[in-house]
Amino acid sequence: MNVLVVDDFATMRKIVKNVLKQIGIESVVEAENGKMALDVLKKESIDLIISDWIMPEMTGIDFLKACKSDETIKNIPFLMVTAEAQKGCIMEAIKSGVDNYIVKPFTPDKLQSAIEKAKAKIGK
Amino acid sequence: MDIKYINPFIIAAQTVFKTMLGISAEMGKPALKNANRTSGDVTGIMGLVGDKKGTVAISLREAGARFVYKTLVGEECDSINQDVVDAIGEITNIISGQARKEFEKNDINLNAAIPMVIVGKEVEMNFITKIPIISLPFYFSLDNDNSKEKEVIYIDFSFE
Numbered sequence: 001m002n003v004l005v006v007d008d009f010a011t012m013r014k015i016v017k018n019v020l021k022q023i024g025i026e027s028v029v030e031a032e033n034g035k036m037a038l039d040v041l042k043k044e045s046i047d048l049i050i051s052d053w054i055m056p057e058m059t060g061i062d063f064l065k066a067c068k069s070d071e072t073i074k075n076i077p078f079l080m081v082t083a084e085a086q087k088g089c090i091m092e093a094i095k096s097g098v099d100n101y102i103v104k105p106f107t108p109d110k111l112q113s114a115i116e117k118a119k120a121k122i123g124k
Numbered sequence: 125m126d127i128k129y130i131n132p133f134i135i136a137a138q139t140v141f142k143t144m145l146g147i148s149a150e151m152g153k154p155a156l157k158n159a160n161r162t163s164g165d166v167t168g169i170m171g172l173v174g175d176k177k178g179t180v181a182i183s184l185r186e187a188g189a190r191f192v193y194k195t196l197v198g199e200e201c202d203s204i205n206q207d208v209v210d211a212i213g214e215i216t217n218i219i220s221g222q223a224r225k226e227f228e229k230n231d232i233n234l235n236a237a238i239p240m241v242i243v244g245k246e247v248e249m250n251f252i253t254k255i256p257i258i259s260l261p262f263y264f265s266l267d268n269d270n271s272k273e274k275e276v277i278y279i280d281f282s283f284e
Contacts, residue, residue: 009210010207010210011214014197018196018197018198104218104221105143105222107144
């Protein structure tokens with residue numbers, strides 16, 4: 001599985017990568033924001049997107065909307081990572097077609113379960 | 125300070141230590157701090173405003189900060205570098221987010237802020253409250269090795 005991790009904060013990308021490694025996922029591509037992530041999606045075959053919410057250039061919600069309105073990538077499971085403070089924004093993400101979300105703090109088991117649910121929602 | 129302002133920080137700290145760091149930290153005796161100075165070598169500070177106002181600081185000694193980085197990121201580091209500083213900022217963000225969730229249960233709504241990280245011992249901090257700062261020490265063993273000296277994470281806060 002090739003996972004695209006989108007977060008403007010390099011340490012958070014490393015943290016997500018480390019948790020993914022603990023559940024056996026080592027193939028990870030990184031992007032700093034939604035705009036850069038869309039460029040990655042044009043060039044690489046991605047099986048799962050894990051995105052932060054607040055990012056410069058293009059936010060997580062705008063990136064989600066862009067993904068779900070593009071026929072070529074809309075079937076890639078999209079998992080949103082949020083901080084507790086952004087909980088109110090989850091409804092907006094659901095309306096925009098997010099396949100699942102996970103609230104920090106999370107364990108490897110919780111992330112794995114969130115990934116499975118996101119994949120199941122999209123029928124993968 | 126009312127106990128309902130203290131418990132959210134205890135619950136948040138223990139939840140995040142267990143979930144993100146895999147440690148069961150034992151809380152020591154709470155103390156009142158006489159000076160607005162950092163307790164450890166690396167300190168993440170977060171202002172909280174909304175229905176109430178306050179400041180929370182998560183402070184670690186160097187070994188503890190490097191342990192947090194190693195546990196979160198999966199890489200060793202020899203000193204306090206920018207990556208370690210960012211990791212402490214992130215753990216501060218997550219603890220404060222969890223504390224806000226606990227405050228919500230008491231109908232106290234607080235807004236998010238961006239954490240700031242200070243590197244250095246006994247550095248003066250600016251708390252936005254007038255009341256004394258409560259310092260909660262949480263003790264844990266590095267790498268689950270009970271033979272080593274215990275490390276400590278201080279949660280210092282003032283809330284009114």
